[in-house]
Amino acid sequence: MTSGLREATGALTDLDAAAVAAAIADGQASAVEVTQAHLDRIAAIDGQLRAFLHVDAEGALAAAAAVDERHRAGEPLGPLAGVPLAMKDVVVTEGVPTTAGSKILQGWVPPYDATISARIKAAGVVMLGKTNMDEFAMGSSTENSAYFATRNPWDLDRIPGGSSGGSSAAVAAFEAPLAIGTDTGGSIRQPAAVTGIVGHKPTYGAVSRYGLIAFSSSLDQAGPLGRTVLDTALLHQVIAGHDPLDSTSIPQPGPDVVAAAREGARADLRGLRVGVVRELGGEGYQSGVLAAFDAAVEVLRGLGADVIEVSCPHFEYALAAYYLIAPSECSSNLARFDAVRYGLRVGDDGTRSLEEVMSATRKAGFGAEVKRRIMIGTYALSSGYYEAYYGQAQKVRTLIAGDFTSAFTRCDVLVSPTSPFVAFRVGERVADPMAMYVNDLCTLPASLAGTPAISVPCGLAADGSGDPTRLPVGLQVMAPALADDRCYRVAAAFEAARPEPTLPEPTLPEAAR
């Protein structure tokens, strides 16, 4: 089933973030009008799309009014002042309910802001609400949300990717021009790819993790989603930068990614060395995805890039290493959800011991995938198994980082499909965890190495099942640590040069016309 949720309406909601900011700065629209238009669109379509767990209309309108007030007072506005944004529910927001998609945090209202929440507020960006996600960011389809599944605006029968599926769906369906996602093994890039938008996973440490509800601390990284590379870069610039509250935050300024996006838009990649990763393609990849990717590589070649093939032999172990490291860290990170201080409490009727109440709460509060990973991680960290599992996985991680280092001596960026598949149907892969895990094959290496990677739309493809619906495919551009600007430059160049119409509006059903 295709949908009308990507239909251009000729309204303020059609504008990308840069255009919204310009309209507000020029006085053509107020921030309140822009915000109200997006709230109206959410009210109209989110019943079908289900991107939001919580819409904070009151807070959004107040934030927008504050921007308009500052504008009237002649105060300088930031480049995204007044632009609406959808926030993944894993990011802590003071006074606004935050659940990480889990029942165990249902009703929790944080008393503090994540650093990114605070930076977004300070920039005058208007947070519309909190978006749906796989519980604690564990999943690739948003079907692991404890609340409901979010739908892909390209086809409401299909998933919007995950775990940042609420954020990707909201941006793709024009509910918001921008969104924040988090990426542990691909959770920004894969949702961006399957909904036809741009999503960037920054270098580990480029964006503060303070206030991100932790899944896997050594892998988690927040990043921007937008409909254009420039919009994505503008949001990146707002949230990135050293944060003394996060020890793993990089204590130096990051590159100017907005300048890189503008530079890239000149569509000139002469002299750029692009490596196609041999191991990220071939068997197991949908033919439509590979065809779109091959065409994208030709576009890059056409822009003057020197394209070579490179081999990263340890990438094939990324999935195994990831599914030891991430569960191990999550088994510890999620221990704090114990019914003692906040969130759900089950069975505390005076007859049960503390341990019984903790167990009953965690049994009722965590979903199946979260429990699966806690158990895997608990086992992998156990005495006697630590070296064989966690220790070995960390060694693999070092080898994967070495593959990148070696490849980047021969090329400036690496490219691959973002996901082996286009968006699959809701329910199609839920019964088989491995079928779900392979969604992350292309995105895991950069996560494990802590290096930056962006997904930019590179065409449409059918899923090969006989369903003729053509669905978005993503091109992943990977760069060395700290060189996020290269991702943006190459993505922007590709965006400017890709053949038109690159992303035709999907065929609308009669009812939606």
Add this chain to the structure above:
Amino acid sequence: MSAYDELLTRYQPVIGLETHVELGTASKMFCGCSTEFGAPPNTHTCPVCLGLPGALPVANADAIESTIRIGLALNCTIASWCRFARKNYFYPDMPKNFQTSQYDEPLCVDGYLDVEVNGALRRIGIERVHLEEDTGKNTHVGGATGRIHGADYSLVDFNRAGIPLVEIVTRPVPGLGAEAPAVARAYVAELRDILRTLGVSDVRMEQGSLRCDVNTSLAPVGATQWGTRTETKNVNSLRSVERAVRSEMLRQATLLDAGTRIVQETRHFSEATGDTRPGRSKEEATDYRYFPEPDLVPMAPDPAWVEALRVALPELPAARRARVRTELDLSPEDLLAVSNAGVTDLVLATVDAGAPAGEARNWWLGYLAQQANGRDVEAADLGVEPAQVARLIALVADGTLSAALARQAVDGVLETGADMDTVVAERGLAVVSDSGTLTEAADKAIAGNPDVAEKVRGGKLPAVGVLVGAVMKATRGQADAATVRQILLERLGAG
């Protein structure tokens, strides 16, 4: 032969100590909350030390520095690179249900501490010194034991959660025989003095800023393998350390005599009964699932900085004691008295400020000790600095102050907080030594007591005391009595 002496004919003890020290940093280990003791429950808390979702730790650099200084004072090797680790277990006083600690990569390793017992030095090996965070404090209300099992409800105070905690672990110490309890006590006492000298902790055992776990095992004399050990917690005074080892040795000997195996377990020391009771039994061995803390970057102390810290260490208690012996001209009895009163530092500092050792000893064991006792504070916290005491002693020595006036001067310092010279000047406390003034006062006294004067003239010299008293009264006690007596006798022609 006592049961204790008797057991030593058949068993040999091995002891080991794990000591936890709360550091006296201004803020907690991983957040900016205050470490102040005694605040209302849960007022020194924030998202980080409450373990709220999303909160992240940032390591306290002062705590790392203090830990390295402790390691240096205990002759340890300082790691050039090490990490924090997570120790995972569920307990409601742990906000994150893991403790950020150190596991196989401690900051300081392989040191030792020499302690003196009955005139002999014993070297205690230090296995490691590492840094971690303290837990919150549970209060279990209702129930017979004050423990969580059987309680009606439990209250948690997270003010203590996240206070920097240094754990100092000894190697097992065999071969101590009957002295094992005394050595354990001497070790903790010496460690406490070192920590106090370093200024890294207030080391108050009764407030829990220094806490001790004592491991004890017995093996038959001549055995090549050590026995099964127990770990005794809740040992909260020096005396208890000694009692806990002794009582555990007696308990284990009784069991071994009866052919019962010792169970490796945690036991709790009772101050009231002086014996140990089993802790919560652990049906299975705890697996803490340690792994490197991914939220914190590794610590890599610069060797040059570590060396600078080593050079800047203060004089440690053992060195100071040696110096006290050679530099303080005191009898062995006086040295012991000074040491037992805990005023060695103060006496030494007073001597360093120019006072004779005997006078310094007299003041710190005498009037100043009385004042401290009366105020229920340590002599060091009385508010009179050693340099002021040295000045006081000088003023007495040069005749400016009498003993009585000197005590008044101390009172003045305690009341006003001003320095000694200011108090002496403002209160006019100097001895009246001007002979004109004294002669005038003497003549007045003679004129006012003609019959007494006549007795003295008649040879009854002791009667002059009445006249001395009159002069002292007239000069408000600020004259030197011997001088006054001399003048009076001269005026009466009886000298």
